[in-house]
Amino acid sequence: MLRTHLAGSLRPSDIGSTVVLTGWVDRRRDHGGIAFIDLRDRSGVAQVVIREDVAHELRSEFVLRVTGVVRERPEGNENTNLPSGAVEVVAEDVVVLNTSAPLPFQVSEHADEQVGEEARLKHRYLDIRRPVQAERLRLRAKVNQAARRVLDGHDFVEIETPTLTRSTPEGARDFIVPARLSPGNWYALP
Numbered sequence: 703m704l705r706t707h708l709a710g711s712l713r714p715s716d717i718g719s720t721v722v723l724t725g726w727v728d729r730r731r732d733h734g735g736i737a738f739i740d741l742r743d744r745s746g747v748a749q750v751v752i753r754e755d756v757a758h759e760l761r762s763e764f765v766l767r768v769t770g771v772v773r774e775r776p777e778g779n780e781n782t783n784l785p786s787g788a789v790e791v792v793a794e795d796v797v798v799l800n801t802s803a804p805l806p807f808q809v810s811e812h813a814d815e816q817v818g819e820e821a822r823l824k825h826r827y828l829d830i831r832r833p834v835q836a837e838r839l840r841l842r843a844k845v846n847q848a849a850r851r852v853l854d855g856h857d858f859v860e861i862e863t864p865t866l867t868r869s870t871p872e873g874a875r876d877f878i879v880p881a882r883l884s885p886g887n888w889y890a891l892p
Contacts, residue, residue, distance in 0.1 A: 704767065710746020712786040716772040721791060723748060724799070726831070727764045728810045730757055738790075741768060742810075744836070749775070749790040756796050763802035763809060769795040864891055 705724045712721070725743035737757030740747045750768050760766070770791040781787030806825050807817040811833045822829040829835050850860065876890035 708745035709741050709743045709748035710784075710786055712748050712772055712789050712791070714774065714788050717774055717789060719772050720794075721770065721772055723750070723766075723768045723770075723791065725766065726809070727760050727762055727766060729812060730760055730762070732757065739766075741766060741791075746786060747784055748786045749781070750793050751790055752793045752796060756793070760798070761802060763805060764798055765800040765802075767797040767799055768793050 703722055706722045707716070709723050709725050723741055723743070725741040725748075728740040728742040728747055730740075731738045732754055735754050737752050737754045739750045739752055739757060739760060741750050750770065752768075768791060770793040772789050772791055775781075775788060775790050805828060806821055807813070807828065808815060809828055809831045817829075830839060853860070879889045879891060881887040881889055
C-alpha cells in the first residue's frame with residue numbers, strides 16, 4: 703500500500719494508529735541522535751521523528767514512504783500553526799522512493815528567498831509545488847468543476863476540438879490539414 707493517510711490529515715484521534723505516509727522532505731532538523739523531518743504532501747505537513755543515521759542521507763525534496771505510529775507531541779512542542787501540529791509520527795520504516803538533485807530554488811513555504819519570474823517559468827514543475835501556486839491550481843480546478851456541474855445540469859455536451867490556425871514561420875514543424883471547402887488551402891495544427 704502506497705499510503706493510508708495524507709500528512710495534513712493526522713489528528714489527535716489518530717494517536718496509537720500505524721500509518722503509512724508519502725511525500726516530499728520539506729525540512730530536516732537534527733537534534734543529536736534523533737532527527738525530525740517535515741513530510742509534505744498535497745494536504746499539508748506532518749512531523750516525523752526519525753533516527754539520525756537514517757535522516758543523515760535525506761535531503762530537501764526527496765520523496766519518501768514512511769511507516770510509523772502516531773503519537774502526541776511532547777508538551778510544549780505542539781505547533782498550533784499546523785492542523786497536524788498536535789501529533790507526530792515515530793518512523794519505524796523509511797523508504798526513499800526518489801532522490802532529488804540540488805534545486806534552483808527552494809519549494810518549501812519556509813524558504814525566505816524571492817524567486818524571479820524567469821526561474822519560476824523555467825522550472826515550472828517545481829514552482830507549482832510551492833504552496834501559493836498549488837493553492838491557485840486547486841482553486842482553478844474547483845472553479846472548472848463547478849462550471850462543468852452547472853453546464854452538465856443543463857444537459858450541455860462538452861467537446862474538445864483541435865485548434866486550427868494559420869501556419870507560422872518559426873517554431874516546430876506544423877501538422878498540415880487540408881481545407882475541404884477550399885481546395886488548395888491548408889490549416890496548421892499548432
